[in-house]
Amino acid sequence: MKRLRTLLILLLGLAPVLFWLLVWRPAEARMAANRARIAEAEARLQELPRYTPLSAEEMTLLEDPAAPWRQRIPQLQGDRDRLAHYQRVVTDLDQAFRRGGLRIHGMRSSWDPIHASFTLDRALAWGPSTGAPLETQQAGTLQAWVLEVQLDGPTAGLFEGLDRLGAIPSLLEPVGLRWEATPERQARALWLRNLILVPPAGPR
Amino acid sequence: MTPRSRSSARHPFLLFLEDHGARVLTPDGLDLGLIRDTPEGPGRRTQWAEELRRLLPKGASVQACVGLSSLSVQCQETPPMPAKEALDVARRVVATENPGEPMLVGHALDVDAEARGGHVHWTAYLPASHLSGWASALEAADLDWVQASAWPRALLKALPQGADAPRDRVVLALAPQLGRLLFFRGPSLVLQRTFRLSEGLSLEDSLELSVEETARTLQFYKQKFRGTVPGDLVVVGAASLPEALDRRLRALGLATSCAPESLDDLLLLGLAQERSPQGLDLRPGHVQESHRRRTLKAVLVLAAMGVLVAFILGGGLVRGREKALEAEAARVEAELTRRLASDQGRLRVVAARSPLLRLRAAEQRAAQSTERISRLATSLFSAPPGLELEKVEIQQHPGPGADLAFQVSGTALTESSFSVGPLAGYVSDLQRLSGLALDPLQEVSVSDRIQAGEPGVPTRALTRFTLSGRLR
Numbered sequence: 001m002k003r004l005r006t007l008l009i010l011l012l013g014l015a016p017v018l019f020w021l022l023v024w025r026p027a028e029a030r031m032a033a034n035r036a037r038i039a040e041a042e043a044r045l046q047e048l049p050r051y052t053p054l055s056a057e058e059m060t061l062l063e064d065p066a067a068p069w070r071q072r073i074p075q076l077q078g079d080r081d082r083l084a085h086y087q088r089v090v091t092d093l094d095q096a097f098r099r100g101g102l103r104i105h106g107m108r109s110s111w112d113p114i115h116a117s118f119t120l121d122r123a124l125a126w127g128p129s130t131g132a133p134l135e136t137q138q139a140g141t142l143q144a145w146v147l148e149v150q151l152d153g154p155t156a157g158l159f160e161g162l163d164r165l166g167a168i169p170s171l172l173e174p175v176g177l178r179w180e181a182t183p184e185r186q187a188r189a190l191w192l193r194n195l196i197l198v199p200p201a202g203p204r
Numbered sequence: 205m206t207p208r209s210r211s212s213a214r215h216p217f218l219l220f221l222e223d224h225g226a227r228v229l230t231p232d233g234l235d236l237g238l239i240r241d242t243p244e245g246p247g248r249r250t251q252w253a254e255e256l257r258r259l260l261p262k263g264a265s266v267q268a269c270v271g272l273s274s275l276s277v278q279c280q281e282t283p284p285m286p287a288k289e290a291l292d293v294a295r296r297v298v299a300t301e302n303p304g305e306p307m308l309v310g311h312a313l314d315v316d317a318e319a320r321g322g323h324v325h326w327t328a329y330l331p332a333s334h335l336s337g338w339a340s341a342l343e344a345a346d347l348d349w350v351q352a353s354a355w356p357r358a359l360l361k362a363l364p365q366g367a368d369a370p371r372d373r374v375v376l377a378l379a380p381q382l383g384r385l386l387f388f389r390g391p392s393l394v395l396q397r398t399f400r401l402s403e404g405l406s407l408e409d410s411l412e413l414s415v416e417e418t419a420r421t422l423q424f425y426k427q428k429f430r431g432t433v434p435g436d437l438v439v440v441g442a443a444s445l446p447e448a449l450d451r452r453l454r455a456l457g458l459a460t461s462c463a464p465e466s467l468d469d470l471l472l473l474g475l476a477q478e479r480s481p482q483g484l485d486l487r488p489g490h491v492q493e494s495h496r497r498r499t500l501k502a503v504l505v506l507a508a509m510g511v512l513v514a515f516i517l518g519g520g521l522v523r524g525r526e527k528a529l530e531a532e533a534a535r536v537e538a539e540l541t542r543r544l545a546s547d548q549g550r551l552r553v554v555a556a557r558s559p560l561l562r563l564r565a566a567e568q569r570a571a572q573s574t575e576r577i578s579r580l581a582t583s584l585f586s587a588p589p590g591l592e593l594e595k596v597e598i599q600q601h602p603g604p605g606a607d608l609a610f611q612v613s614g615t616a617l618t619e620s621s622f623s624v625g626p627l628a629g630y631v632s633d634l635q636r637l638s639g640l641a642l643d644p645l646q647e648v649s650v651s652d653r654i655q656a657g658e659p660g661v662p663t664r665a666l667t668r669f670t671l672s673g674r675l676r
Contacts, residue, residue: 015515034526165570
């Protein structure tokens with residue numbers, strides 16, 4: 001009886017220990033390794049940015065070289081393109097202002113600066129951020145140039161001119177204005193910045 | 205269902221041991237046969253074993269109900285005590301009364317609130333030789349003898365218990381050729397008398413004889429217990445009593461009733477209640493020991509199997525969890541590989557979207573710039589009366605914030621001698637514009653002796669100024 005009882009106690013007492021030693025501990029070690037693998041992979045996954053793949057419509061829109069949006073920041077290869085673009089911007093602006101009843105007295109730009117009583121500040125064409133990640137390949141270098149539009153008429157023309165900018169196909173960002181009303185000089189001018197893409201290291 | 209298949213330790217076959225032999229019953233009370241007592245001799249146990257083998261399946265569990273006339277019972281009121289101490293008490297009591305003779309002793313402790321000490325200790329005993337033959341026969345027949353209960357206790361257990369049951373009651377149990385009178389007080393057996401009924405006696409004559417025995421025993425009971433009379437008599441083994449006998453019993457002060465169950469049914473019920481570790485057991489010590497060993501062995505085997513099953517189940521569960529984690533790790537790593545591979549695609553997508561995103565950012569910036577310049581210009585051109593602007597210049601300052609730097613110059617004229625009043629009002633208005641920060645005033649010159657040239661105003665004050673600042 002005593003031997004049986006001892007056997008029973010040994011069996012019931014040793015069983016959990018044996019289970020822990022033979023089954024649980026090795027399994028726990030393997031599970032810990034797997035948990036570590038999962039944690040590491042999840043951490044690396046977290047670091048990877050998520051993105052939405054391009055849809056077919058979006059791809060079509062983005063890859064179309066003649067898409068209207070591309071003309072808002074055009075790509076210019078050389079002086080001929082630059083002159084053509086200058087011509088287009090000035091024409092568009094002139095037409096839009098005329099439709100608004102504004103009279104343009106004259107224009108000049110940072111491309112062809114005139115050093116006179118007032119000279120356009122080159123800092124105005126400093127070129128804002130492109131907003132694109134550095135790691136992406138750019139189709140060209142973003143550059144900016146500034147156009148000064150001198151207006152005739154009352155001061156309110158400056159505000160009307162600002163309102164008309166949205167109607168011009170080329171993207172023109174107002175970066176300043178100049179107003180003078182002295183007996184010697186009367187001036188009302190808007191400074192508008194236009195963005196272009198030029199080949200890397202291309203002429204400014 | 206055969207009796208064979210119904211036997212188990214919880215529902216054993218029953219062996220009613222009486223002086224004339226042993227009756228064998230199935231767990232549900234079916235009488236399988238009678239094994240007659242034979243004179244003591246070398247062949248008796250073999251014969252019993254053969255009979256048992258014939259009637260019962262091998263290995264079947266058997267509970268004996270000892271109704272031998274040699275069985276004695278003593279009930280004592282005691283305080284509560286541990287089982288071991290109760291057994292010692294029972295052995296001492298038996299040894300005192302039967303010195304030198306080997307006896308089989310069984311005991312049990314019942315709760316009785318009305319007893320002194322709150323408990324009643326049952327001690328049942330009989331000479332060991334009276335059961336040794338049956339013990340050998342049962343062992344030889346390969347049967348599992350699980351308990352040997354005392355007949356009076358089995359009967360008591362079958363009687364109604366509880367608060368509404370009479371405390372003092374008499375049971376008249378009628379069996380073929382045997383009558384028994386048992387006087388119970390609560391859970392105690394107070395008096396027991398067995399009387400023989402001749403073979404061939406009619407039921408009416410048996411009853412007549414039993415009533416006489418009852419009257420006689422009751423007289424003795426009254427003398428012994430100082431006039432105490434039990435109020436109830438339960439007759440077991442007769443469906444009803446003749447009117448005359450009933451009247452005679454009532455005259456003795458007994459309210460008579462006949463139990464609807466047969467004696468065997470009542471004993472079956474009582475034996476089932478006795479079948480517990482706390483029940484009285486008269487089996488010889490070696491049989492009890494052997495049975496305990498077998499039970500412990502079975503427990504050991506079961507425990508070993510349980511441990512094995514637990515190992516297998518636990519191992520399976522752990523392995524399952526481990527596999528699930530392994531699969532999850534493989535899945536996450538595959539996802540990482542896939543994402544790493546598609547990250548090249550991400551750069552292509554970003555590059556493709558970049559021109560349009562750049563355009564949208566530039567458009568947004570242009571819209572914001574238009575709004576800010578308009579707002580600032582509106583404030584700067586809102587000059588109060590008496591102040592004349594000569595020059596206003598707004599220019600975007602290079603940098604991510606696109607701050608607007610401005611410069612305003614002009615003159616302030618007043619009607620009174622304090623000429624900077626309108627300028628102060630203008631500056632105050634400008635400072636209300638959110639995000640606007642003015643530089644310290646510069647180039648302010650005040651001259652208050654200017655000839656106005658208008659009739660009635662001999663002089664006018666003049667302040668020339670240049671303001672500059674920044675709108676963030």
